[in-house]
Amino acid sequence: MSDAGEFIDLALQREGSWRRADELQSRLEQEPGGRGLRYYGASVGAVRGTVRDAGRRYPGLSRDEIAALSSELWGAQLSTAPVFERRLAAVVLLQANVKLLTNTDLTRLEGFIREARLRDLVDPLAVDVVGPLVDGLDVLARVRADSVLDRWVREPDAWLRRAALLSPLLALRSGAGDWDRFIRHATAVLGEPSGKFDADADADDGAVREAVFRVRAEMAKRRPELQFTAVG
Known part of the structure; x- marks a missing residue:
């Protein structure tokens, strides 16, 4: 995992709560794409703040680096299922850098x-x-x-x-x-x-x-x- 990816992942885990994770899972599993995910239980605000902090910590990322980081966040970690908050962080990262795409x-x-x-x-x-x-x-x-x-x-x-x-x-x-x-x-x-x-x-x-x-x-x-x- 890249330094930026690890920073985002650890921050999202710190921001998570079991109660919010259960609530998210209960709501999102009503849709087909929500059933195969893991949930940290981080709020949308926490995800946005984490990506913002990562941008300050790792400034000047190129288009290729943004693309690679978004794919890293989107995918599964080793043998575990993909994480909803990591995928949402990938979306927020792309939103913040859409002019580079x-x-x-x-x-x-x-x-x-x-x-x-x-x-x-x-x-x-x-x-x-x-x-x-x-x-x-x-x-x-x-x-x-x-x-x-x-x-x-x-x-x-x-x-x-x-x-x-x-x-x-x-x-x-x-x-x-x-x-x-x-x-x-x-x-x-x-x-x-x-x-x-x-x-x-x-x-x-x-x-x-x-x-x-x-x-x-x-x-x-x-x-x-x-x-x-x-x-x-």
């Missing part, structure tokens, strides 16, 4: 999203990392990144579809963003027959549709001039 980092983010299957991880990755990453690209890189998101919307993996749908939310909130593109993606998702029969698959399908309704509901309040007209 490029469209090639979408491959790593896709892997994280596929493995997460959990709103508490997928949503901040989509809204606060994928969206700002894509919005900050130059024209050519943006075209390539948009093609990746177009593929995510067509993927069998429901959580990739959810991430693609939520990714423009920050831009749309700010008065920018491509509303017509969101409508095309949402129409494609809402028009799909479910064809699913087990409880986890039904939950995944619900997570996708929930993402559409979340964006629509926020825009109805913030930007009522935007009308959701399904593409035929």
Whole structure:
């Protein structure tokens, strides 16, 4: 483990409590991605503070170092299961350094999203990392990144579809963003027959549709001039 990774891991363990770990596990195991995780019981504020402290202790990390550290935090430790708070720390680290990321980092983010299957991880990755990453690209890189998101919307993996749908939310909130593109993606998702029969698959399908309704509901309040007209 790297020095920065060890610093974050030990700090998260110190911030944890058994009671909060049990509460987290009870809540997050309602989703498919929450069942194979360990929990330290550190609060979201503690995770953010720990990543902030790590940034002060190890300043000037390069893009490659940020990418490597996020993967280290995301993965399992030796023979043990991955830890929710470590994965959340990876998300916070990427949020704090999103300006360093490029469209090639979408491959790593896709892997994280596929493995997460959990709103508490997928949503901040989509809204606060994928969206700002894509919005900050130059024209050519943006075209390539948009093609990746177009593929995510067509993927069998429901959580990739959810991430693609939520990714423009920050831009749309700010008065920018491509509303017509969101409508095309949402129409494609809402028009799909479910064809699913087990409880986890039904939950995944619900997570996708929930993402559409979340964006629509926020825009109805913030930007009522935007009308959701399904593409035929």
